[in-house]
Amino acid sequence: MDEKKLKALAAELAKGLKTEADLNAFSRMLTKLTVETALNAELTEHLGHEKNTPKSGSNTRNGYSSKTLLCDDGEIELNTPRDRENTFEPQLIKKNQTRITQMDSQILSLYAKGMTTREIVATFKEMYDADVSPTLISKVTDAVKEQVAEWQNRQLDALYPIVYMDCIVVKVRQNGSVINKAVFLALGINT
Known part of the structure; x- marks a missing residue:
């Protein structure tokens, strides 16, 4: 489909959009159609x-x-195609996947800003009218914590010819209140 036809189609479809809710519903429908078509092609x-x-x-x-x-626009109900021998493993939306991965980065961003899991659940309900469980939030943040711990415990080189050091003061939530904490940064260059 060329750009001219696409613009004409978009102009025709936009005539029925009056509110933000209409736009979100249209976006969900378009996402549903696109994902289902891609899954059928797979x-x-x-x-x-x-x-x-x-x-x-x-x-x-x-x-x-x-x-x-x-x-991003809320929940959509997908019809995922199946094969008789149950050997089809979709790549776009994997089996048992319940969200588009962009949500993970939003969860991590809210968590990094000091929100609790319950506050993140409430935010997702308010923003997307989507029920996200505190368990899901914990799974996403715990996965990142494991990766961070792995990275922190990696083997370092014995010698770094160049080392840059700096400090930044950031506000963090601790014991229910926001306090200033110093974050020390060190960058070692070994080549």
Whole structure:
């Protein structure tokens, strides 16, 4: 589809949008259509034949399964295609995936700003009208904590010819109040 046709289609569709809620609903519908089309294309590639064409093997389409996916504009209900032998592993939206990964970065950003898991849950409910469990928030932040701990405990070189050191004072939440803390930074260059 060329840009001129796309702009004409967008102009036609925009006529029905009157409020922000209309825009969010339209965005969710567009996301749903795009993701479902991409998932169907993935299944076609996996099976090696188009829908309703002669089969090249014993594996065929086997309907759809329904899943709720949390995205930037709220929750969308997806129909994910299945194959009869259950060998299809979608890459765009993986099995058991319940949110688009951009949400993880938003969760981490809110957590880094000092919000508790319950405050993050309330923020997601208010912003996206989406029910995100405190357990999910904890899983996302715990995964990052593990990566940070791994990085902090890595083996360092014995000698660094150049070392830069600096300090920055940041506000952090500690025991329910905001205090100033000094963060010392050291950068060692070994080449």
